[in-house]
Amino acid sequence: MIEEYGSLYWFYILTLVSLPAILIGLLEKPLRPYTRVATVVMVVLLIGWTSGQWLWLVGFLVFELTLIKLWLRFRLGHEHVDPWIARLAAAAATAPLVVVKAANLFPTLSIGFLGVSYLSFRAIQVVLETTDGLITALPLGDLTFFILFFPTLASGPIDRFRRFEQDADRVWTRDEYVYLLGRGLGMLLLGAVYKFVLAAWFTTQLDWAVGWPQTLAYMYLYTGRLFFDFAGYSAMAVGTSYIFGIRTPPNFRLPFASESIKDFWTRWHITLSFWLRDYLYTRMAMFFMRMPLFKGRRVAAGRVALALNMLLMGAWHGFQLHFLLYGLYHGLLLVGNDVYEKKSRLYAYRHHLAYRVVAIAVTFQLVVFGFLLFSGHILPI
């Protein structure tokens, strides 16, 4: 078992596996058949045979693929599907993730496998788009390839089936492929600098000491490490995807230049927050808006959905208290953000330079405090 993008050994193997892909790409041949073989090899290497994780992975795949296939068959046979049956299908697709997250609360139970949170979200998304009638054909090989695509196995980014398929179906011209290759290599390099230089430096500075000044220092250093580590990994995952002809969407877009918390969530772990927005938040908000309880109070219904959405975002990371607090904190901040935008006269000045500078500084402080909650460091105090 080796860590994805984590060691020289990994990069050595990645180079070996990438060279045929580059050759295929430059010769203007379809990349998909080779990428599938490469994905199988890399998944075996990443998961390993000794840990028992592979059993969980195979079990997960069999469960999700069977569910998705049955759901598609059911959906195609029915013009209208009862919303509660659709919710049941989505809940079933989510069940393995919930079981793994619950088991993680008990250190002695080693259930789960690498990337379970990310792989689950890909599967759930396919179920929901099938419900909405947007997916009408699901070849088993394509679906498995989408869920397991090795460059994004360990920690995303979370791509979307229909978008992924468009790229996977394409045969790139040489000029197009050269562009993808150049971008891919550039992102790999940027990601490597982020992870192995910057995140590594922040890690050496981190000190898990108790006390207020130490906690304050920890808050900023932890934020630095978290960002450069995850943004570095993400850039390398996106870069590798490009080499294999898949334009995996980016996960970060200058998050610390955010001018509000709402803005922050369009720049930080983008594929997760957009996934939640499109597949969870919108559905919850529409459901609440139709409840008699929220009659004539659609904005309030939307805000409750927003807070709940972010709480579940926290729970997606794990059921530990510090993750739930992190989610709740961002939920309340986003609701506050919405109230502010609708009520405050200050918001009218949002395009002025001074406003923007102050807004960036305030948002940054709110964000780093959120990461302190996320780290779990604040709880022992």
Add this chain to the structure above:
Amino acid sequence: MDEAQEQEVLRLLVEVCGTDAIDSERDVDLFEAGLLDSLGMTQLLVSLEDELGIRVPPTAVEREDISTVNRILTFVAERL
């Protein structure tokens, strides 16, 4: 789409965006201008279904399709 329906869509938009300035600036990107967000978009979808009977699953809506007043009017006209 007749005049009454267009007026109804505009009324819903003014309600969602919280300003009637949108009526005169029909090609401004509402998301970029900070007038429309996920909450507003959801309100709009629910209103369109309740008031005009247009039912669209949320995942089938691309933000680009409804980013300006004119695009929203086209989006509605195509589905009436």
